[in-house]
Amino acid sequence: MKKVEAIIRPVKLEDLKEALGKYDIHGMTVTEVVGCGLQKGKKEVYRGTEYTIDLLPKVKVEIVVKDHKVDELVKLISETAKTGEIGDGKIFICPVEHAVRIRTGEAGEAVL
Numbered sequence: 001m002k003k004v005e006a007i008i009r010p011v012k013l014e015d016l017k018e019a020l021g022k023y024d025i026h027g028m029t030v031t032e033v034v035g036c037g038l039q040k041g042k043k044e045v046y047r048g049t050e051y052t053i054d055l056l057p058k059v060k061v062e063i064v065v066k067d068h069k070v071d072e073l074v075k076l077i078s079e080t081a082k083t084g085e086i087g088d089g090k091i092f093i094c095p096v097e098h099a100v101r102i103r104t105g106e107a108g109e110a111v112l
């Protein structure tokens, strides 16, 4: 299992939810976050402020899937969340060691 963690523009969340609705996912977690990337949260750097970091609102979407679904999911998120402008976001993929469905006690991939 892998966790696909996408940090995207808040305005893209509805589009992504719609796209995911047509995709076979079995759960997701969405969190409002703030963050910065290469530009340190600034659209432009002004004299005197270059050492401070600004944090911009983003949305983090976490989806745990079986390994063979990762590429397709990453493609879907990338296509949906892209505007081509700076600040479109990033996708991080991490291994998931174990999972448990609390209600039934099922474990591992059976949870998905």
Ligand SMILES: Nc1ncnc2c1ncn2[C@@H]1O[C@H](COP(=O)(O)OP(=O)(O)OP(=O)(O)O)[C@@H](O)[C@H]1O
Pocket: 007, 008, 033, 034, 035, 036, 037, 038, 039, 040, 056, 058, 085, 086, 087, 088, 089, 090
């Ligand atoms: N290295 C990182 N570690 C953790 N979170 C990150 C990292 N880079 C970006 N993020 C998160 O992703 C959000 C969007 O990043 P952003 O799209 O601005 O990345 P970027 O590398 O600056 O690319 P771009 O040049 O397209 O803006 C950030 O606000 C932050 O929440």
Ligand SMILES: [Mg+2]
Pocket: 036, 037, 038, 039, 040, 086, 087, 088
């Ligand atoms: Mg950036």
